Amino acid sequence: MAGSGYKDYFQVLGVERSADADAIKRAFRKLARQYHPDVNPGDKSAEARFKEISEAYEVLSDPDKRQRYEQFGQYWSQAGAGGMGGGAPGAGFDVDFGRYGNFDDFINDLLGRFGGPAGAAGFPRGAQATRSPINLDAEASVSIGFLEAFRGTERTLSVNDERVQVRIPAGVRTGSRLRLKGKGNLQPGTGRRGDLYLNLSVADHPVWRLDGDQLRADLPVSLDELALGGTVPVMTPDGEAKMTIPPGTPPGRSLRLRNKGWPGRSGRGDLLFSLVLELPGQWSDEERRLLEQLRVLRSEDPRRSWLTSASL
Incomplete structure (x- = not known):
């Protein structure tokens, strides 16, 4: 002017x-x-x-x-x-x-x-000060259970005296970050509001453990189930299912249920069971009798190859 x-x-x-x-x-x-x-x-x-x-x-x-x-x-x-x-x-x-x-x-x-930084705040005359924009974003930590993360869940949070309903999708993991647009801090006098970021942590589960997109668990099995094979009931996060154990399966081997694992962007991963031999704390007389017969009838020495290798 x-x-x-x-x-x-x-x-x-x-x-x-x-x-x-x-x-x-x-x-x-x-x-x-x-x-x-x-x-x-x-x-x-x-x-x-x-x-x-x-x-x-x-x-x-x-x-x-x-x-x-x-x-x-x-x-x-x-x-x-x-x-x-x-x-x-x-x-x-x-x-x-x-x-x-x-x-x-x-x-x-x-x-x-017009004179703010120049001479008044230690800046040389004619210099321009670089100002960082005000960050109105906010962060909060939310802990959920393992099966809540598997299935998805909802949480009601109190943000700046406002109750916010949050839908947490299925398949989140520890470290997942959700953004709630326009639910962050409010700048007085301007109406500007930042975003709210939720940092998620997922609790451990006593049975299931997450490995990439796959779920893993130990499955206790008996001696006869490993030796003779069979179909056994198993529990998955979706409910009960059936699994077939091939005859002669050694303990420690993993068996897979496809598309029963963790939800992901490209679909469900697999569910892997590691077979763990579970021996009874006490055998019945009949069981001991049969085991004695097995000892007599057994045709193979389980340590034969091991002894050969150990002597080399």
Whole structure:
């Protein structure tokens, strides 16, 4: 806004001529909020007033410009090689309001351009300060059970005095991160709100353990089931199922149920059972008799190859 004639910039900002830099900044912030075009859409007089107070702040916030203004009045801009390129106060001052996401971004940028960092906060004159945007995002930790993670579940959280219902999808793991858009911290006076990020942890399970997309578990089996084979009932996270053990299966071998594992983006993984020989704590007389018969009838020495290898 090019000026003509003398303007009392102190009067424009409503401060005493003895006002210090902090008082001038406070006055500018107050008036800028009042007359900002976003607050007064379509009001040309408010926009003109806004540019006038911005021009006043441009001069009074800079110690060198203020000194020449107080000394030379309306001719201050011609009283030195500095100033605003030798033109009238405010010459070339133009505000593109659309480039700012909110009012505080605009004010902070303007304070930096017109004397904020320059000379007042240890920055060299003419330098630009880089400002990081305000981070309004928030984080919270949520613990869920193993089967809740397998099937999916819901949680009700209290965020900034607001109850938020959260749907946790099936297949999450410890370290999974969920984003709730627009449920983070609120910036007073602007209506801006960040996002809420939930960091999930999944409790261990006494039977199931996760290995990639596969579920694993130990399956206790008897001596006769390993030797003779058969179909045995097993429990899965989906419920009961049947598994066939081939005859002569050694203990420690893993048997697989396809598509019964952990839910993932590409579908279900597999469920693997490691066969664990479970011997009874006490044999009945009949069982001992049969085992004695087995000892007599057994045709193969289980240590034959082991003894051969050990003697090499």
